[in-house]
Amino acid sequence: MSAEKLVEIRWHGRGGQGAVTASEILAEAAWEEGRYFQAFPDYGGERMGAPIRAYTRISDSYILQHSQIVNPDAVAVLDTTLFSLMDVTEGLKDDGALVVNTSESPADIRKALKLDKARVYTVDASRIAVDTLGRDIPNTPMIGAIVKATGVVSREGVLRTIRERLGTRLGKTMAEANAKAVERAFDETQQG
Amino acid sequence: MQLKGWKDLAIGAVMLEPGSCLAYETGSWRTQRPILDLEKCAHCFICWIFCPESSIQVRGGKVTGIDLTYCKGCGICSAECPRQAIDMVMEATARKGAKDEG
């Protein structure tokens, strides 16, 4: 029943990279489109640099469950140094999407992870962030890449949310720079 | 004394009557009685500061006596007095003496 059209996404990052914010912005973009959402973090101690996970759940109907996401439809990895610490593809659906912030190709990532299932996407989100925001905060470009990979929300919807949400918090200039980062990521994400 | 039932007591053990401790005569606890020698007293009020029952009587800037209705005979006044102006005597002896004089 409620499981129809349920999309579950897991975000892997390090404290300070904005994975939690990314999980929330994507959720709000879905809300803009009249859908239901949950976004929640899974912290240990909240420390800069510590590995963290965050989750986004998006559905056409009210989301009842509050259990953790174990079989995500998509996984976003904000930092490839996490590969050596954990299996980022754990539980990823066979037809799911793995989206990685890297300058390498999807084939390289597939090889590095010995992955023979799922779709793999790569984008140099850190570089895009440095170009557009002046700092390596790869979370917003990674939202663009996740949207490209999953189509879970529309490109226009996520851009509108970025402009509104970040506009009130960071000001118009930074919001525009973030929107630009999302657009670039959307265009530059490669599939393989 | 007839005590109130649970439905009749004010909730939260709030006491609504101010100064109700006046009815509690702690003087009945006393086994030793302070005897104040006004000849020695310098009216420094150290006893007045220390007395836990506020029993040191004062009038016109002078110590005048000790309120035996509330004095429980703890002897702090006697111990603290720099002039040794307060002696503690056995309450029973003091009462007997009072009776003999009376």
Place this chain on the structure above:
Amino acid sequence: MRVKVKGKPVALRGDEAVAEAMRQINPDVVAAYPITPQTEIVQTFGQFVANGQVDTEFVAVESEHASMSGCIGAAASGARAQTATSGPGLALMWEMLWVASGMRLPIVMHVVNRALSAPINITCDHNDSMGARDCGWVQLYAGTMQEAYDNAIQAVRIAEHPEVMLPVMSCMDGFILGHTFEPIEILPDETVKEFIGTYKPKHSLLDVEHPVTYGSVVFHECYYEYKRQQIAAMEKAADVVLQVGQEFGDLTGRYYGLIEGYELEDADFAIVAIGSIGGTIKKVINDLRGQGQKVGLLRLRCFRPFPAQEVAQALGNKRAVAVLDRSLSFGAQAHQLQMEVAYALLTHGPIPKMVNYVYGIGGRDLLPSEIEGVYRDLMEVAETGIVPPGVRYLSVRQ
């Protein structure tokens, strides 16, 4: 009936939603100390204070013992006082919890449930508030973030009802609700203000025309009588929780009772639980009902006072019942919720077959598949007529 108020849909984290309710309540005094996972309540509310959005006297205390003491002093002075805490913070308050209820002060405390040390754990279970279940506080547990916000508002009315005058804990699951970002409906400020009304204390330490004494010594002559009054107030609180929940529903369309039943009436197999797990259980029920299984949920919204009659009435006709505890009573025959449910059924009967489960200790997740397993267990119990002895510990590694 008056026209329902339309709320404003907003996206917030659970802690922020509670802070928002506190802003709208605008308490006279908030004395609080930050602790994970409640920190965001105090932090967000602190910003409201700094921005001048509330009139509250905010006291940044040095510990939770002090925060409850501060609330007690403020409430005895006739102020509307609130605080918030979690896990070890609640444990440190324990002495003062009894003082608050014993003095009959209508303090509202927002509890974000967290496991107790040791070992140190910041995530959710219910041992903090369950450990305080005998302290004379009304306890509400939210199933959703919306309910956490709604309960925070209703708690004020319940606490301050002249025939109740008891402190209230409004609990929600740490992280699972407290840190989850979700859409909820926030009522207009004016609506909340009108709903909670003005607190008119019967006595105030600041009223020099009518001096009173709080906190006197009472020995065996009268102490028992004051405790008997608290028992009566707690019984009355059950009516008031219902009455306030009804009134809140008339206003917002969201009605609240002492318990919530989901697909319960015609169910053969029921799970009894507290807190956010209710949502996950509902999802499982939807799936199993789709397969023709008659399964249902009874979620306790109010644990103190315990709604024994309602629970017994809702469960008496079931073939088998599972009671899910998210707290532990070491050495007991069963855990806290199970004991209450069992005695409710014993006194109000009939008594279905019951199995006690423990789940979610120290933040351990409980998956839909495991909940489905509980229903399967119940079906087997009903089939064989055999209730396995002892408590079942879900999702613990062997």
